[in-house]
Amino acid sequence: MTDDLRPVTAEDITVAARASFAGAPDGRLRFLLQHLVEHLHGYAREVRLTAAEWEAAIAFLTETGRACTDRRQEFILLSDALGLSMLVDVLQHPAPPGATESTVLGPFHVEGSPLRPMGSSTVDQDGSGEPAFVSGTVRGTGGQPVAGALLDVWQNAANQLYAVQDPGQPPGNLRGRFRTGADGAFAFWSVRPVDYRIPDDGPVGRMLAATGRHPWRPAHLHIIVSAPGYRTVTTHFFDRTSPHLAGDAVFGVKPSLVGDFVPHRPDEPGAPEGWDGTWYSFERDVVLAPAGG
Amino acid sequence: MTDDLRPVTAEDITVAARASFAGAPDGRLRFLLQHLVEHLHGYAREVRLTAAEWEAAIAFLTETGRACTDRRQEFILLSDALGLSMLVDVLQHPAPPGATESTVLGPFHVEGSPLRPMGSSTVDQDGSGEPAFVSGTVRGTGGQPVAGALLDVWQNAANQLYAVQDPGQPPGNLRGRFRTGADGAFAFWSVRPVDYRIPDDGPVGRMLAATGRHPWRPAHLHIIVSAPGYRTVTTHFFDRTSPHLAGDAVFGVKPSLVGDFVPHRPDEPGAPEGWDGTWYSFERDVVLAPAGG
Numbered sequence: 001m002t003d004d005l006r007p008v009t010a011e012d013i014t015v016a017a018r019a020s021f022a023g024a025p026d027g028r029l030r031f032l033l034q035h036l037v038e039h040l041h042g043y044a045r046e047v048r049l050t051a052a053e054w055e056a057a058i059a060f061l062t063e064t065g066r067a068c069t070d071r072r073q074e075f076i077l078l079s080d081a082l083g084l085s086m087l088v089d090v091l092q093h094p095a096p097p098g099a100t101e102s103t104v105l106g107p108f109h110v111e112g113s114p115l116r117p118m119g120s121s122t123v124d125q126d127g128s129g130e131p132a133f134v135s136g137t138v139r140g141t142g143g144q145p146v147a148g149a150l151l152d153v154w155q156n157a158a159n160q161l162y163a164v165q166d167p168g169q170p171p172g173n174l175r176g177r178f179r180t181g182a183d184g185a186f187a188f189w190s191v192r193p194v195d196y197r198i199p200d201d202g203p204v205g206r207m208l209a210a211t212g213r214h215p216w217r218p219a220h221l222h223i224i225v226s227a228p229g230y231r232t233v234t235t236h237f238f239d240r241t242s243p244h245l246a247g248d249a250v251f252g253v254k255p256s257l258v259g260d261f262v263p264h265r266p267d268e269p270g271a272p273e274g275w276d277g278t279w280y281s282f283e284r285d286v287v288l289a290p291a292g293g
Numbered sequence: 294m295t296d297d298l299r300p301v302t303a304e305d306i307t308v309a310a311r312a313s314f315a316g317a318p319d320g321r322l323r324f325l326l327q328h329l330v331e332h333l334h335g336y337a338r339e340v341r342l343t344a345a346e347w348e349a350a351i352a353f354l355t356e357t358g359r360a361c362t363d364r365r366q367e368f369i370l371l372s373d374a375l376g377l378s379m380l381v382d383v384l385q386h387p388a389p390p391g392a393t394e395s396t397v398l399g400p401f402h403v404e405g406s407p408l409r410p411m412g413s414s415t416v417d418q419d420g421s422g423e424p425a426f427v428s429g430t431v432r433g434t435g436g437q438p439v440a441g442a443l444l445d446v447w448q449n450a451a452n453q454l455y456a457v458q459d460p461g462q463p464p465g466n467l468r469g470r471f472r473t474g475a476d477g478a479f480a481f482w483s484v485r486p487v488d489y490r491i492p493d494d495g496p497v498g499r500m501l502a503a504t505g506r507h508p509w510r511p512a513h514l515h516i517i518v519s520a521p522g523y524r525t526v527t528t529h530f531f532d533r534t535s536p537h538l539a540g541d542a543v544f545g546v547k548p549s550l551v552g553d554f555v556p557h558r559p560d561e562p563g564a565p566e567g568w569d570g571t572w573y574s575f576e577r578d579v580v581l582a583p584a585g586g
Contacts, residue, residue: 006548008383008548014376016376017376020376036336039333040377043329043332044384062358062366066361075354075355079347084310084334087307091303091342212317213316251309255301
């Protein structure tokens with residue numbers, strides 16, 4: 001090698017980097033890394049990435065890593081803001097017709113939300129928004145109710161923040177898990193979610209600001225529904241009145257996931273006790289595909 | 294938008310993510326991010342990246358960020374191990390014929406190495422290796438000596454570690470800056486660098502292990518040479534006897550950068566005082582291209 005004084009070319013480096021993974025025992029990992037080398041190098045070559053730009057990218061990734069904590073996942077946020085999370089969602093084996101569509105998980109999911117009685121409230125803090133009653137039935141694609149389905153729900157408060165972001169909220173606020181009974185029905189009190197900015201005080205926020213992008217997401221409630229024998233779905237219920245439905249900063253809106261927070265007067269039946277303003281109801285079934293389907 | 298119930302396709306997401314950067318005021322940044330979206334999405338589509346693989350990638354990047362400290366740069370290491378650092382080096386405007394070629398910076402450079410008198414030693418700790426006398430002249434491509442050139446050198450010790458990695462070494466050990474006089478000559482004592490493993494106790498090491506790659510780099514000394522009116526060069530002096538020249542874990546070897554650590558007996562003139570074993574000399578000029586050239 002050292003006797004060959006031909007200059008090293010960009011192609012030489014790509015060939016060598018690709019070949020370095022040729023002995024990987026796991027065929028899928030080999031495939032993923034060899035293609036990663038091709039695409040990463042292809043990108044650098046196509047844009048003629050400069051050393052200064054490479055340094056800026058290293059600094060950006062390092063800051064993104066530094067911004068990750070137990071309570072914040074800046075790499076998921078970056079993936080979301082680049083549309084990658086939503087692309088991965090769309091690339092999965094699609095649910096069959098009629099099944100509830102999936103969307104991004106987002107960076108605010110926390111394992112182990114409080115298990116709450118069906119029909120109860122996720123609100124652990126008074127005065128955090130306008131009451132909303134969310135209900136529906138978990139069904140299979142044949143229409144049958146699904147007993148024993150676990151719903152894991154989380155959403156933001158009236159101040160735009162999720163409990164995990166906000167030391168001012170009890171940790172379980174506006175989060176909860178609910179298990180369906182024989183009728184497959186679910187129901188819980190919450191508050192109406194509000195449009196919010198994805199966290200824009202870190203590297204991802206700086207990327208949005210530098211490129212003239214807004215950080216807004218349309219109001220939504222997150223829900224993961226799982227049940228034995230069915231495919232788990234991670235999805236949102238979006239509020240149809242949001243002005244940001246068409247410009248979601250993380251590209252998460254699917255038309256089928258948009259629904260209505262129906263307003264009610266305080267004197268209508270079902271109104272929450274002691275509340276004298278407008279309250280809302282949101283009704284929507286969740287339809288699960290069979291497992292392996 | 295919400296009236297359009299057509300399913301969202303992978304292409305829709307890519308188009309939307311690309312378009313989100315269309316208003317970026319900086320044209321180069323817009324170009325870089327729009328092409329990044331194309332390549333990142335192209336990769337995910339081509340390999341049909343699964344949600345589980347995406348999660349593993351997020352976890353890997355998060356761990357890589359967590360491994361970065363004041364003393365360790367795991368993202369540079371990752372870039373090095375994927376051949377990206379060397380590709381970026383090769384993509385730069387090449388130095389004119391005769392000028393010393395560049396190679397990777399690597400993750401171990403530390404700003405502000407001790408400024409040392411020409412001819413002195415970078416060894417701040419006894420017993421750390423076999424003495425080596427490194428010398429040459431900094432020249433322009435016309436052959437003229439370059440006065441006032443600053444050399445910034447760093448290398449590993451006999452235990453394979455750089456001082457920045459090794460609490461057992463004084464912080465300035467085997468690092469130093471030297472400024473040339475009117476004759477452009479440089480000379481310093483060091484030790485013979487040894488082959489070493491890139492840090493393999495972190496995420497990058499796990500990637501290498503999982504794919505059957507070795508972590509070895511061929512022995513080398515790092516040097517950055519800068520001088521007013523000349524283009525700065527970041528390069529290595531490689532040891533021709535290394536068994537890893539053809540398989541550098543970071544793809545950094547260029548044939549023109551390989552040289553000879555010439556062995557000498559203890560009784561030869563120039564031997565270091567009080568050393569009764571073999572010592573080495575390495576002689577090499579550094580040729581700088583004109584600035585802007």
